[in-house]
Amino acid sequence: MVRNMFSPLIAVLVLATMPSAPSLWAAESGDCVGGxxxxxxxxxxxxxYQCPACQAFxxxxxxxxxxxxxxxxRACVVYREFPLSMHNHxxxxxxxxxxxxxxxxxxxxxxxxxxFMNQNRxxxxxxxxxxxxxxxGKNDLDALHKELKDTASLDAAINADVALGTQRGVxxxxxxFVTAKGKTEKIAAAVQYPILKRYLDSLLIPGK
Amino acid sequence: xxxxxxxxxxxxxxxxxxLFEMAVDSYQLLPPWAVLAVAHSLPWLExxxxxxxxxGWKLFYFSGFATLLIGFFxxxxxxxxxxxxxxxxxxxxxxxxxxxxTLTRDSMMFLIAVYLTVYSxxxxxxxxxxxxxxxxxxxxxx
Numbered sequence: 001m002v003r004n005m006f007s008p009l010i011a012v013l014v015l016a017t018m019p020s021a022p023s024l025w026a027a028e029s030g031d032c033v034g035g036x037x038x039x040x041x042x043x044x045x046x047x048x049y050q051c052p053a054c055q056a057f058x059x060x061x062x063x064x065x066x067x068x069x070x071x072x073x074r075a076c077v078v079y080r081e082f083p084l085s086m087h088n089h090x091x092x093x094x095x096x097x098x099x100x101x102x103x104x105x106x107x108x109x110x111x112x113x114x115x116f117m118n119q120n121r122x123x124x125x126x127x128x129x130x131x132x133x134x135x136x137g138k139n140d141l142d143a144l145h146k147e148l149k150d151t152a153s154l155d156a157a158i159n160a161d162v163a164l165g166t167q168r169g170v171x172x173x174x175x176x177f178v179t180a181k182g183k184t185e186k187i188a189a190a191v192q193y194p195i196l197k198r199y200l201d202s203l204l205i206p207g208k
Numbered sequence: 209x210x211x212x213x214x215x216x217x218x219x220x221x222x223x224x225x226x227l228f229e230m231a232v233d234s235y236q237l238l239p240p241w242a243v244l245a246v247a248h249s250l251p252w253l254e255x256x257x258x259x260x261x262x263x264g265w266k267l268f269y270f271s272g273f274a275t276l277l278i279g280f281f282x283x284x285x286x287x288x289x290x291x292x293x294x295x296x297x298x299x300x301x302x303x304x305x306x307x308x309x310t311l312t313r314d315s316m317m318f319l320i321a322v323y324l325t326v327y328s329x330x331x332x333x334x335x336x337x338x339x340x341x342x343x344x345x346x347x348x349x350x
Contacts, residue, residue: 053294056236172294172305185227186303189234189296195243199226 033105034070034077041075041203042179046082046165049093050123055116057174057190063113064193069200079112080161082173089126095154096132099147103140110135111144178203209274209324212317213258219301220251231298235288267328275321282314 032039045062047054062077069075081098083090093115100111114135115122122128133141148154168177168186175188180203220228229247232238238246257277260270281299285306288295297304304310 187230188294188305189230191230191233192240194240195229195233202226
């Protein structure tokens, strides 16, 4: 009886201590932006928002891989920042991308879509803000701006991604690593979806 | 040259075929069906060409073909490098990116193939240039 009486109160207290909805789904460097860490395949992409090959790879390949393999739990997709010094707006774009990841996976997806789809526009003007603003709702944009204020933390996370990539021999973008069955393969190319699909399907065959 | 071709084909055949498919695709020149066609036929073609070159059979024709093949690869790599496409050489299997080093190496192979073709062409010539006994002139005959 007493337990029943306090149940609603306990429930309210538990909910109050839980993280708010966006941060519940927020991700950091190394977290899956699609799929889950227990997936049989891990695809780790080192990408630069200003690189045309990364644009083609994301829009033509990874945007199909994410629903086909990650959403079905067959692959964990990790996106890491690797802004190249020759691209003058790449670092700022990486900050937007990483801040969006901290807000949430959905927001990262929306910002990444917008940045790659409008790459020519913001590459020419440097106006990343207007491109991102059109992609997000007001609440998400506010949350993004809040994250963007912490430039030092974002740069530290981006630098950590770059250092990891350099350590693993990333010399160009996109470079991705496919880990499955205890083996990792490095592929430095913007591979087309049907070709990557054949490789991923071969890795999903049991015992092979 | 023949051993090199055999090794190049063998290196591609022993690795995962999917990795070579991705290397061919990295040149961003072919649609998926053509990528698969090239990735599955090229290693066998290289092994066969290498064996024929080692045997020395019809050397002029096959060294000429090898020269054209290496020249084609070299042009492809140079164009991709100039376009800034981050292509994988795929020359001897493995994930080796196209770089000044791979271009230099393939240029050397191309020169060796050209030399082999010229050498085999010259080796064919003596039969045609053997001094023929002079025909008796009309004056002598008369």
